[in-house]
Amino acid sequence: xxxxxxxxxxxxxxxxxxxxxxxxxxxxxxxxxxxxxxxxxxxxxxxxxxxxxxxxxxxxxxxxxxxxxxxxxxxxxxxxxxxxxxxxxxxxxxxxxxxxxxxxxxxxxxxxxxxxxxxxxxxxxxxxxxxxxxxxxxxxxxxxxxxxxxxxxxxxxxxxxxxxxxxxxxxxxxxxxxxxxxxxxxxxxxxxxxxxxxxxxxxxxxxxxxxxxxxxxxxxxxxxxxxxxxxxxxxxxxxxxxxxxxxxxxxxxxxxxxxxxxxxxxxxxxxxxxxxxxxxxxxxxxxxxxxxxxxxxxxxxxxxxxxxxxxxxxxxxxxxxxxxxxxxxxxxxxx
Ligand SMILES: [Zn+2]
Numbered sequence: 001x002x003x004x005x006x007x008x009x010x011x012x013x014x015x016x017x018x019x020x021x022x023x024x025x026x027x028x029x030x031x032x033x034x035x036x037x038x039x040x041x042x043x044x045x046x047x048x049x050x051x052x053x054x055x056x057x058x059x060x061x062x063x064x065x066x067x068x069x070x071x072x073x074x075x076x077x078x079x080x081x082x083x084x085x086x087x088x089x090x091x092x093x094x095x096x097x098x099x100x101x102x103x104x105x106x107x108x109x110x111x112x113x114x115x116x117x118x119x120x121x122x123x124x125x126x127x128x129x130x131x132x133x134x135x136x137x138x139x140x141x142x143x144x145x146x147x148x149x150x151x152x153x154x155x156x157x158x159x160x161x162x163x164x165x166x167x168x169x170x171x172x173x174x175x176x177x178x179x180x181x182x183x184x185x186x187x188x189x190x191x192x193x194x195x196x197x198x199x200x201x202x203x204x205x206x207x208x209x210x211x212x213x214x215x216x217x218x219x220x221x222x223x224x225x226x227x228x229x230x231x232x233x234x235x236x237x238x239x240x241x242x243x244x245x246x247x248x249x250x251x252x253x254x255x256x257x258x259x260x261x262x263x264x265x266x267x268x269x270x271x272x273x274x275x276x277x278x279x280x281x282x283x284x285x286x287x288x289x290x291x292x293x294x295x296x297x298x299x300x301x302x303x304x305x306x307x308x309x310x311x312x313x314x315x316x317x318x319x320x321x322x323x324x325x326x327x328x329x330x331x332x333x334x335x
Pocket of ligand 1: 279292320
């Protein structure tokens with residue numbers, strides 16, 4: 001039987017309400033994944049990676065959910081408010097995304113955050129930021145601005161060549177169009193960079209062993225040691241590694257120095273080469289290898305505290321998230 005228009009709309013409204021309930025359930029579960037760092041078990045170094053690869057969210061969908069988690073973790077009142085508004089259907093993840101952006105850029109207090117969430121409800125994507133800024137008495141968004149650019153003849157020729165090259169994609173077939181197109185491309189690139197840096201922040205979060213190492217093994221095949229590759233491990237590291245150029249040993253946290261044991265330089269070089277400059281953690285659940293390049297450290301497979309030795313066989317390269325997860329696992333077992 002054919003549904004009437006009012007039946008279609010009634011059904012749709014019921015489904016939209018189900019969608020809000022589902023979203024809240026998903027946020028709660030994601031919060032557990034973040035709190036318990038379950039993503040590390042599955043071979044990911046960040047919640048963002050877990051969301052995009054394991055849950056197959058798009059980068060922007062993952063960002064919106066992680067932003068919502070970040071905001072709701074500010075206080076239980078904030079969390080209750082967000083849940084209430086989402087359930088009522090007056091708040092969505094895009095509006096929360098705007099609030100999250102302002103929270104970061106304007107360093108909002110908890111009270112301001114609460115006001116911002118309330119102000120953002122029932123606003124259209126285009127006006128959310130303007131309305132929230134007004135409500136919080138923040139500096140208004142800039143309106144359209146006309147700019148004039150002077151080009152010399154060589155620059156003009158180059159610009160025209162570019163405009164003709166990209167003519168199929170330009171919003172207007174002139175130099176203004178070229179400028180807007182290039183701006184748009186650059187902003188998209190920045191957004192994807194921001195998504196990646198969000199992933200990185202997530203990986204760094206709570207990671208007290210804050211040793212940065214980004215390794216490009218292929219950069220210089222002749223290099224016998226990767227200068228940026230810092231072992232966080234071992235009391236000896238401080239003295240023995242003083243000669244390594246460009247490495248600030250003073251930044252090593254003392255907690256690390258006290259509790260761990262250094263791998264020899266040879267072992268470090270071989271392990272770094274074997275790893276390809278990437279985390280070697282392999283998930284027992286998914287068999288996925290992590291491959292993260294962030295905050296790499298040399299880790300004892302069989303913990304040094306349990307008698308593991310500092311040999312190549314017992315050495316693996318682990319990212320910050322997996323080094324920390326492994327440390328936690330071992331200390332729970334032994335403590
Ligand atoms: Zn890892």
